Amino acid sequence: MDLEFDQQHVWHPYTSTLNPLPCYPVESAEGVYLKLEDGREIIDGMSSWWSTIHGYNHPELNQAAKNQLDKMSHVMFGGITHQPAVELCRKLVDMTPEPLQHVFLADSGSVAVEVSLKMALQYWHAKGERRPKFLTVKHGYHGDTFAAMSVTDPNNSMHSLYKGFLPEHIFAQSPECPFNGEWNEDDVLDFKHKLEANHSEIAAVIIEPIVQGAGGMRIYHPTFLKRVRELCDQYGILLIADEIATGFGRTGKLFACEHAEISPDIMCIGKALTGGYMTLSATLATKHVADTVCSGEAGCFMHGPTFMGNPLACAVANASLELLQKGHWHQQVADIEKQLAESLPEIGKLEKVKDVRWLGAIGVVELHEPVNMAEIQKAFVDNGVWIRPFGTLVYIMPPFIIKPQELSRLTLAILRTLQ
Incomplete structure (x- = not known):
């Protein structure tokens, strides 16, 4: 991918053309993982702005699109x-x-x-x-x-x-x-x-x-x-x-x-x-x-x-x-909420954290000071996760299909990065 062209000509959301934020090229996606061009796989904690609840490349959704396309x-x-x-x-x-x-x-x-x-x-x-x-x-x-x-x-x-x-x-x-x-x-x-x-x-x-x-x-x-x-x-x-x-x-x-x-x-x-x-x-x-x-x-x-x-x-x-x-979402979201209730209070003990809160498949860490977006984004990617904060808010809204160990990696990445 021509990242230089992207930086010079592609205007991304909430991003300056004078000093554009770094962008990470995604090659493909499967389940809760985004596969980057360099081969790294990162867990998506954002559900692509809260939308990809069933995960990526879902066979039933793929088939519905293919059938209709014909x-x-x-x-x-x-x-x-x-x-x-x-x-x-x-x-x-x-x-x-x-x-x-x-x-x-x-x-x-x-x-x-x-x-x-x-x-x-x-x-x-x-x-x-x-x-x-x-x-x-x-x-x-x-x-x-x-x-x-x-x-x-x-x-x-x-x-x-x-x-x-x-x-x-x-x-x-x-x-x-x-x-x-x-x-x-x-x-x-x-x-x-x-x-x-x-x-x-x-x-x-x-x-x-x-x-x-x-x-x-x-x-x-x-x-x-x-x-x-x-x-x-x-x-x-x-x-x-x-x-x-x-x-x-x-x-x-x-x-x-x-x-x-x-x-x-x-x-x-x-x-x-x-x-x-x-x-x-x-x-x-x-x-x-x-x-x-x-x-x-x-x-x-x-x-x-x-x-x-x-x-x-x-x-x-x-x-x-x-x-x-089919109803599986109800248990999936309940399990996510239970795990967030167990892991977020530990993050809440950090000095720079003002508050932590959660409901369903939503987890929020509110900081006293706004984040440096470029720095924190790189730290999250280096920790194998995709989390995109804004202002003082570091939050996750993962796909409902996320497994406990994958959700643990998201919350652990927040803890490590804020430490």
Whole structure:
């Protein structure tokens, strides 16, 4: 591979063209391993940004892609339908909370969020109201496209430099009560006050259920989410659950909303939907929301991505969901969580570590100071693992199929590197 060309011309995510971070050339991948060009094999602790839950080069997912490729890789979804999309939507309706009955397929997680926000705005437009604001909580992250950025924390995120260009929404204090801690009703007071004061101009609340992802990897008490649902019901506000990072078993429940036993009005899913094979997302809505949106002036929902319902991606997603439906993920994630509970507290004793936390197949080590990305990345690769921290957070979200000894290598690499 021509790494010099890569460094000079290929613009990688969150990387400077003036001083690009080193990139490690991957030749192939199998199970939980990435094989580098130089022959080294490293354990992927990131599931390729949280998506490759079944591991790489999975025979059933491979076969689903090959079978579909022989039929058609893509066809427009406007005025045309096809079996992979119909089957996928049936599976999603069956596995998500019962009120969610309509599925809008899209390209990526960020687009699913854009779709959810547009749905909420068009919902109120159809009801004859103009509600331009969204309420969310600080330390949230919902994607890199413009509307998704606007509901991502503008001060504590990678999007702070766009402040002033984006629509300004309402941000309540993020929950402080930890997942397994004691619930304090004061935790929801700021959210409650902001909803009370602004409810007549709020189209929807958007929130990451239970786990805030790239905005801080914070894991909060289920009662907070329960109170959010109650307050949305009280004021007649739509609730959007961004399950892109948490959906499909990552937190120990199929969807994180299940921890609080609530159902949103709109749900965004992505990342693990195709088992990390292809880009695909979906936004699900209740019948009430969908029918109200379509009862307005436009007579339909005004959105339609070119690759909406891509047959190849839908076919792989169906195979991925069939693997989940076999149920092995539940024990796999429980085993990962148990092992993280045993190993992370030891890392938490290090002087430079501020906090350690875990839930399901998520393990987080929060440091007092931000990492030097180039240095820590090299140290991890030299230790035979792929872990990509950001800021003060060193975290792992391994594939569900990871073996105990492989997970031990991930946590040991974190311990050694931070020592």
